[in-house]
Structure formats: C-alpha cells, structure tokens
Amino acid sequence: MKKNDLLSRLRKVRALILDVDGVLTDGRLHFTEHGEEHKVFHSRDGHGIKMAQKIGIEVAIISGRASPALRHRADSLGITHCLIGVRDKGEALETLAATLVIRPEECAVMGDDVIDLPMLNRAGVSVTVADAPRLIQARVDWVTRLGGGQGAVREFIDLLIDARDAWPTVLADYE
Numbered sequence: 383m384k385k386n387d388l389l390s391r392l393r394k395v396r397a398l399i400l401d402v403d404g405v406l407t408d409g410r411l412h413f414t415e416h417g418e419e420h421k422v423f424h425s426r427d428g429h430g431i432k433m434a435q436k437i438g439i440e441v442a443i444i445s446g447r448a449s450p451a452l453r454h455r456a457d458s459l460g461i462t463h464c465l466i467g468v469r470d471k472g473e474a475l476e477t478l479a480a481t482l483v484i485r486p487e488e489c490a491v492m493g494d495d496v497i498d499l500p501m502l503n504r505a506g507v508s509v510t511v512a513d514a515p516r517l518i519q520a521r522v523d524w525v526t527r528l529g530g531g532q533g534a535v536r537e538f539i540d541l542l543i544d545a546r547d548a549w550p551t552v553l554a555d556y557e
Contacts, residue, residue, distance in 0.1 A: 383523045391507050391523070392545035396488040398434055399475060399501065400535060402445040402452055404494035405511055408531030421451040422531060430536030431459050436555075437548040440482055444474045446497050472500025492538060494518060494530055509538050 403409050406427055412420040431441050442463035443456055449466070456464040463481065468474045471493070479486045491498070491505035494514040499521065502508040508522040513529035524541075526534040543552055 388507070388524055388541075389545040392490065392542050394488060395439065395490045395507060395542060396484050397440040397442060397479070397482055397490070398431075398539070398542070399442050399444055399478065399489050399491045399505070401471075401491075401493040401495075401498050402443060402449075403447060404514070404530040405492045406443075406455075406531065406535060408529065409494070409513075419449050419451060421449060421455070423455055424531055424533050424536070426533045427531075427535035428455075428459055430539035431461070433552045434539045434542060435460060437543060437546060437551055439542065442478055442482075444468055444471050444478065444501060446471070470500060471498055472504055475501040475504050490538070490542065492535060 400406055406423055407421050434441055441461055443461055444465045445452060446468055447466065452466060453464065463478055465474050465478060475486050475489065475491065479489060486504040487506040489505050490507040490509060491501050492509045493502050494511050495518060502522055509524045509526065510518045510522045511526050511528065511530040511534040519525050526537045528534040528537050543549055
C-alpha cells in the first residue's frame with residue numbers, strides 16, 4: 383500500500399488492537415524451573431501506547447495465550463479491553479469492536495502469525511512486524527522496520543500520530 387493511502391486510512395482509526403507474543407514481545411517464551419512464565423516488553427512500546435491513548439485511540443489486546451505477566455502489563459498501561467486465551471481472533475475482533483461501538487474497519491490491528499490472519503483480514507489497517515513470516519508480511523497493509531518486542535508498536539503509533547497531525551497534543555506534556 384502506498385504511504386499516502388495508508389495515512390488516509392489511519393485518520394479513520396479509532397482503536398489499535400495488539401497481539402502480544404511476537405508483537406509486544408519478541409515471541410520467545412521464558413519459563414522458570416517452577417513453570418512461571420516471564421515476558422519482556424519494550425518500554426518505548428508502552429510509552430507509545432500511552433501516547434495513542436492521549437490522542438483518543440482505544441488500545442486493546444487480543445492474545446491467544448493467557449499470562450499473568452500480560453495482565454499486569456495491560457493493567458499498568460491502562461488497557462481495559464484485554465481478551466486473552468482467544469482461539470478465533472477474527473470473532474474476538476468483531477466482539478471487541480461491538481463492545482467499543484465501532485466497526486472492525488475502524489481498527490488498526492498488529493499481528494505476526496497465522497493465528498492473527500482472521501483479525502488482520504477484518505481490520506481497516508493491518509500491520510505486522512519486520513520479523514514476521516513472509517506469508518504474513520505479504521498479506522498486510524504495512525510492515526514495520528523493527529521486529530516484535532523491539533519497539534515496532536511505537537514505530538506504528540508514531541505513524542498513526544503523524545497521520546493525524548497530533549504531535550502537538552502528544553508533546554504538550556513535555557514542552
């Protein structure tokens with residue numbers, strides 16, 4: 383998709399829906415000897431999420447895996463819509479959009495693997511990360527330069543802010 387077309391579509395986005403493993407994280411799974419799962423999140427992605435919320439974008443999570451670490455991270459970022467342990471992500475996107483009283487076409491979705499295709503296909507703007515399989519990269523509107531867990535979410539949010547000319551709103555707290 384051409385960047386001008388993408389920017390036009392980004393202006394219509396009212397919600398950003400994120401997968402977790404491979405998007406907010408690098409996709410690796412870390413377990414202690416007691417079976418506890420640990421996840422590593424990039425701080426810039428978290429700050430980007432707060433910036434998106436500041437300009438009125440609802441940020442939500444749809445994840446195939448349930449994790450206490452994920453729930454804690456979502457809570458710390460003020461993400462109130464967090465669907466975890468989801469098998470059919472397309473149906474989950476439809477349900478989430480109805481809850482938010484918007485259409486799936488008003489959502490930007492970031493996913494990185496085949497389980498994410500049903501929600502990517504229904505989104506108004508579909509995005510994947512640089513290290514996603516080529517199969518996924520070929521089917522989305524935008525591929526980030528950064529990999530999952532490496533600031534890719536922030537990279538896309540910066541583009542979303544650019545499309546809306548919303549930097550003055552974002553930067554108001556810092557200048």
